[in-house]
Amino acid sequence: MQPAHAEAGAIRGRVLDAGCGTGEHTLMAAGLGLDATGIDLASRALRTAEDKARVRGRTARFLRYDARELATFSEQFDTALDCGLFHVLGGEVRTAYVAGLRTVLRSGRRCFLLCISDRERGDWGTVHRASRSDVEAAFSDGWRIDSVEPSAIHLIGDPGHVEAWLVALTRT
Template sequence: MADPTRHLHHGSKTPLKPDDLYASPPPWDIGRPQPAFLALAAAGAVRGRVLDVGCGTGEHTLMAAGLGLDATGVDLASRALRAAEAKASDRGRTARFLLHDARQLVDLQESFDTVLDCGLFHIFFDDDRAAYVEGLRSVVPPGGRYFMLGFSDRQPGEWGRVRKLTRDEIAASCADGWRIDSIEPTTIDITTDPDGVRAWLVALTRI
């Protein structure tokens, strides 16, 4: 299987700029929402004001907008955000896309009923992850939901800078201020392997 994180480094450990990730379509940019998130939408779990963190080219933001919801996507890749805005225009959907660091969500000074995270949580290590989770707590009011798709420790092989997640690690990271509703095995679809990548679908409720 090809490494979808190969775009994250130059054969060494030198990180690329966010825009460089979208110089050509990365494997996670599949041109449609992930099936696991589509199922959540069909079940009515995506509701209220929606924040799509690390939104990329906006498929999950636009999924929420297509439900008639107030949808915001944030990312640090301006190239991806321009593509997202073009998609919104082409599809006749109203959504907001912001160039913003997901580790500084508190600076948004807003609240969201639903947060969607496909492939962001698993790139953060230690302090960055703690800052991200703290920011999530700041923007999700009690009763709000956080849904995350992240690489699972069940996925074989090396995957660059992605930190494959264990159940215990997820639970420990989200112990403060959240109720863990479920951590279920699923897959993330990518363009480079028809079987996708083994992942966890995590559902949390803010308490």
């Protein structure tokens, strides 16, 4: 996510970071004083996230949970963040994930999504590069798409970044 979203107050309330990895976006939300929860399947990444939280003196919750099963998650959130999960899911799994996001996000609340776009030409294996129309189709039911903007996912090392879409959504 872009720090500008956080600075503008667009990230608020209870925050869910789906596929949080090592927790950078969860910790960003916690640093804003928000109730932040990160979920991921990778135990090692979650341990790293917890270590980062301790070192930075931030309070955040990290849970081992399958984001593809969000429809069964028994909590509700005001903001959902997805930086790098949507583009690794395809077909029915992606459909179930989006439906699960809708389940855990309160009506009228926001989701921010950063995914590898079809503009990216590098070889990223099994990543499902998303076109603008892929995003629109995935979020056509129960969502208002507020914006789809060209962006980048910054990487450590070569190539430095990956072409992406930054999507802002509101659950209807």
